[in-house]
Amino acid sequence: xxxxxxxxxxxxxxxxxxxxxxxxxxxxxxxxxxxxxxxxxxxxxxxxxxxxxxxxxxxxxxxxxxxxxxxxxxxxxxxxxxxxxxxxxxxxxxxxxxxxxxxxxxxxxxxxxxxxxxxxxxxxxxxxxxxxxxxxxxxxxxxxxxxxxxxx
Numbered sequence: 001x002x003x004x005x006x007x008x009x010x011x012x013x014x015x016x017x018x019x020x021x022x023x024x025x026x027x028x029x030x031x032x033x034x035x036x037x038x039x040x041x042x043x044x045x046x047x048x049x050x051x052x053x054x055x056x057x058x059x060x061x062x063x064x065x066x067x068x069x070x071x072x073x074x075x076x077x078x079x080x081x082x083x084x085x086x087x088x089x090x091x092x093x094x095x096x097x098x099x100x101x102x103x104x105x106x107x108x109x110x111x112x113x114x115x116x117x118x119x120x121x122x123x124x125x126x127x128x129x130x131x132x133x134x135x136x137x138x139x140x141x142x143x144x145x146x147x148x149x150x151x152x
Contacts, residue, residue, distance in 0.1 A: 002028065003036040003078070010043045012087040015105050023106050026137050027113035034078035037116060039085060039109070047086030060086040062093060063108045065115035083112040103143035110137050 002025050006017050020039055028035045042050075047060030054064065067081040085108060094104035114130055121127035135145050 001034045003034070005038040007038060007040040009046060010041050010087050012043070012091070014041050014087055015102065019102075019105070020109060023109040023141075024113055026140065027110040028080075028117070031117065035080050036078045037080045037113070038082045039112075040082065041085050041087050044086060044088050047084065047089065050084055060089050062086060062089045063112045065112045067116050067118075080113075080116040083109070083116070085109070085112070097149065099146070100143070103138065103141075103146070106141055106143055107134060107138055107146040110134055 002021065004017070004021050004024055006020050008014060024035075024037065024039075044060040047064075048058065050064055051057045051059060051061050054066075055061075062085065064084040065081065066084070068079040070077060070079060090104060090108060091101060093099075094101045097104070111130075111134060114133065119126070119130040119133070121130050131147055135147070138144070138146060
């Protein structure tokens, strides 16, 4: 079972909770245990503050993933962590990259959830594995390859 808390800390329009739930469930379906996570939707000032605090980058980024740091004695709880998504950055990127906003939202939620599961893209092999899974999941939703333009 997926327990999802969507926190909307912006006045900008955002996808529905049902869409977030669908995207998270798809990304997390490989996990047999229950999953609990929070998605916080923010404006650029909060996104920038968080990115600066946690990554020492002085700009808002599209999605930040905060995996739960659960003590060993509590490891059986289903808490995966938190995603913080900067709404303005997501919308701007979709427009600049010529992507359908819904497809870009789906990609970033799936991408963030995979980070919560431990996937990463620091080295090439890990990046290829993560991107291949993202492509597969997005194709199931009928969305195009989000990395197609990166390979030209």
